[in-house]
Amino acid sequence: MKLWDIYATMKNDVSYIERELERTVVSDHELLNETTLHLLKAGGKRIRPVFVLLSGKFGTYDLEQLKKVAVPLELIHMASLVHDDVIDDANTRRGSMTVKSKWDNRIAMYTGDFIYGKALTLVTELKNPDIHLILSKAMVEMCLGEMEQIRDFFNTGQSVRQYLLRIRRKTALLIAISCQLGALAAGADQNVSRLLYRYGYNVGMAFQIRDDVLDLIGTESQLGKPPGNDILQGNITLPVLYALQEPRLQEPLLKHIDEIRLNNGHSDATKALDLIRYSNGIKIAEQLADRYIQKAMDALAELPNQRAKRNLKDIAHFIANRNH
Amino acid sequence: MKLWDIYATMKNDVSYIERELERTVVSDHELLNETTLHLLKAGGKRIRPVFVLLSGKFGTYDLEQLKKVAVPLELIHMASLVHDDVIDDANTRRGSMTVKSKWDNRIAMYTGDFIYGKALTLVTELKNPDIHLILSKAMVEMCLGEMEQIRDFFNTGQSVRQYLLRIRRKTALLIAISCQLGALAAGADQNVSRLLYRYGYNVGMAFQIRDDVLDLIGTESQLGKPPGNDILQGNITLPVLYALQEPRLQEPLLKHIDEIRLNNGHSDATKALDLIRYSNGIKIAEQLADRYIQKAMDALAELPNQRAKRNLKDIAHFIANRNH
Numbered sequence: 001m002k003l004w005d006i007y008a009t010m011k012n013d014v015s016y017i018e019r020e021l022e023r024t025v026v027s028d029h030e031l032l033n034e035t036t037l038h039l040l041k042a043g044g045k046r047i048r049p050v051f052v053l054l055s056g057k058f059g060t061y062d063l064e065q066l067k068k069v070a071v072p073l074e075l076i077h078m079a080s081l082v083h084d085d086v087i088d089d090a091n092t093r094r095g096s097m098t099v100k101s102k103w104d105n106r107i108a109m110y111t112g113d114f115i116y117g118k119a120l121t122l123v124t125e126l127k128n129p130d131i132h133l134i135l136s137k138a139m140v141e142m143c144l145g146e147m148e149q150i151r152d153f154f155n156t157g158q159s160v161r162q163y164l165l166r167i168r169r170k171t172a173l174l175i176a177i178s179c180q181l182g183a184l185a186a187g188a189d190q191n192v193s194r195l196l197y198r199y200g201y202n203v204g205m206a207f208q209i210r211d212d213v214l215d216l217i218g219t220e221s222q223l224g225k226p227p228g229n230d231i232l233q234g235n236i237t238l239p240v241l242y243a244l245q246e247p248r249l250q251e252p253l254l255k256h257i258d259e260i261r262l263n264n265g266h267s268d269a270t271k272a273l274d275l276i277r278y279s280n281g282i283k284i285a286e287q288l289a290d291r292y293i294q295k296a297m298d299a300l301a302e303l304p305n306q307r308a309k310r311n312l313k314d315i316a317h318f319i320a321n322r323n324h
Numbered sequence: 325m326k327l328w329d330i331y332a333t334m335k336n337d338v339s340y341i342e343r344e345l346e347r348t349v350v351s352d353h354e355l356l357n358e359t360t361l362h363l364l365k366a367g368g369k370r371i372r373p374v375f376v377l378l379s380g381k382f383g384t385y386d387l388e389q390l391k392k393v394a395v396p397l398e399l400i401h402m403a404s405l406v407h408d409d410v411i412d413d414a415n416t417r418r419g420s421m422t423v424k425s426k427w428d429n430r431i432a433m434y435t436g437d438f439i440y441g442k443a444l445t446l447v448t449e450l451k452n453p454d455i456h457l458i459l460s461k462a463m464v465e466m467c468l469g470e471m472e473q474i475r476d477f478f479n480t481g482q483s484v485r486q487y488l489l490r491i492r493r494k495t496a497l498l499i500a501i502s503c504q505l506g507a508l509a510a511g512a513d514q515n516v517s518r519l520l521y522r523y524g525y526n527v528g529m530a531f532q533i534r535d536d537v538l539d540l541i542g543t544e545s546q547l548g549k550p551p552g553n554d555i556l557q558g559n560i561t562l563p564v565l566y567a568l569q570e571p572r573l574q575e576p577l578l579k580h581i582d583e584i585r586l587n588n589g590h591s592d593a594t595k596a597l598d599l600i601r602y603s604n605g606i607k608i609a610e611q612l613a614d615r616y617i618q619k620a621m622d623a624l625a626e627l628p629n630q631r632a633k634r635n636l637k638d639i640a641h642f643i644a645n646r647n648h
Binding site for chain 1: 351356407410441442444460471474475
């Protein structure tokens with residue numbers, strides 16, 4: 001089964017969320033409309049709203065209520081993507097200083113801030129302070145994850161634990177609370193929302209590990225960009241950490257990573273990628289992702305049988321095996 | 325009476341808020357502690373918490389409750405200042421690309437995001453969805469104000485109305501809701517919180533106009549930086565708009581502003597400043613600020629007599645006449 005088939009069964013509701021996403025970010029500000037609508041049209045898997053809706057099936061499914069968490073969660077994800085566009089490296093600035101390029105960074109930043117604000121405004125309509133608290137805490141954790149990523153750029157001495165804590169904050173948490181808040185907004189009982197949180201957390205961890213593996217082994221046509229992007233940025237991911245543990249590979253790999261660092265990422269990643277692909281790092285990382293998927297399945301096993309449960313199972317399988 | 329004297333009567337409570345500000349932003353992340361504590365130590369007038377506390381006197385004054393709006397409001401102000409540090413102009417980047425300077429922009433951005441998140445987390449402890457909604461709407465409006473400022477950089481054709489709408493969003497709104505939320509968190513009645521909102525809104529408008537005037541007429545020792553900062557950035561403020569309406573001044577002033585724009589702000593503002601100071605722009609802007617102060621006083625007049633009311637009156641006078 002493809003992810004698309006799961007969406008097909010909930011096509012109308014996902015389309016409704018899509019329209020609401022658009023409606024929420026429209027303002028009377030022309031430039032903001034340009035940037036936000038561009039972001040929306042760029043698409044994305046809308047995996048967070050899908051998790052909200054499927055989790056909502058374990059309570060009293062009410063699309064109007066669920067929308068008020070589904071849209072904010074996707075918007076928070078989008079805002080974090082825009083903020084990811086803010087750059088520091090003056091060398092990567094393109095050509096001459098037109099007004100547009102001059103204000104790019106600030107526009108990306110304020111567009112993100114605006115989207116965060118809109119997300120929060122919509123969620124407050126739920127009048128459920130528990131949900132507000134969970135959401136704002138997650139935003140804080142996401143920032144910490146981003147700050148840790150910056151701190152750990154090119155840190156080849158970091159531990160696997162450090163990596164896992166970082167992707168927990170950066171990715172897994174928002175997926176976990178998508179499931180949890182879907183259940184809470186549908187009035188599902190505490191135990192159900194806890195199990196769905198656990199499912200989402202583990203799926204999120206597997207999702208990010210898979211993402212990091214794909215960046216190392218994917219082809220340009222699968223990824224839509226050349227592989228090795230993470231390592232050029234200095235983002236040391238799980239397979240790299242495992243590869244660095246292999247005595248024969250450690251020294252040459254450290255050398256290549258150091259070259260990339262000294263060139264501020266304006267480098268060729270091929271040699272480093274070859275070494276990592278040659279190592280056992282990819283396999284061990286995939287095994288860890290599989291263990292997370294298994295934990296997600298264990299959480300699901302305790303939930304009542306229904307179509308949404310099968311769908312969540314299919315999504316977990318899709319995530320573990322996706323090639324893009 | 326100096327602002328300091330007003331603070332003196334509420335010294336203990338302001339000190340408590342100061343400690344809580346610090347406690348709220350401390351994390352287990354070393355770099356974040358560095359940036360946030362640096363921001364806190366840099367000081368600031370803490371005018372927003374003072375408005376919250378004084379407005380709280382019109383209801384049941386409970387510092388523990390008021391803290392939960394006073395700290396978030398000051399944090400939101402601080403976060404907006406950090407985000408203001410994010411720059412685009414590659415030319416202003418200093419010297420060689422150390423790791424620290426390399427990540428400055430992103431660190432400023434994520435520090436701001438983190439502080440926003442912490443502010444929201446604290447306010448959700450109030451379990452009052454109305455307050456959450458007012459706060460998140462204000463955040464959206466502030467972003468719109470910042471975006472408008474970017475859009476209107478060097479726009480010498482903008483109207484006074486455009487300027488007023490922008491400073492309303494950028495500054496006045498947050499001060500207005502500081503008063504409103506102080507009253508709401510203290511359980512004051514709707515009419516009182518509405519009057520305090522009106523007071524805060526008008527004081528906020530006067531505050532920003534005065535700020536913009538000071539940037540044109542202040543001395544370097546009063547301002548802590550050379551005057552003319554706004555115009556070098558392309559920020560066309562109220563006295564400039566009025567000066568541009570004077571037939572004799574329009575052409576030479578437009579020429580000077582255009583020079584600044586073509587030099588991306590790496591210019592001398594002296595000639596433009598001389599023309600603006602020579603115009604009636606400063607005086608007319610000050611008259612408008614006085615009218616806002618008068619409206620703030622009118623709102624106060626309807627509130628019950630008590631020391632907090634006299635304090636709010638003193639603050640309004642201080643704002644209208646301050647030199648720094």
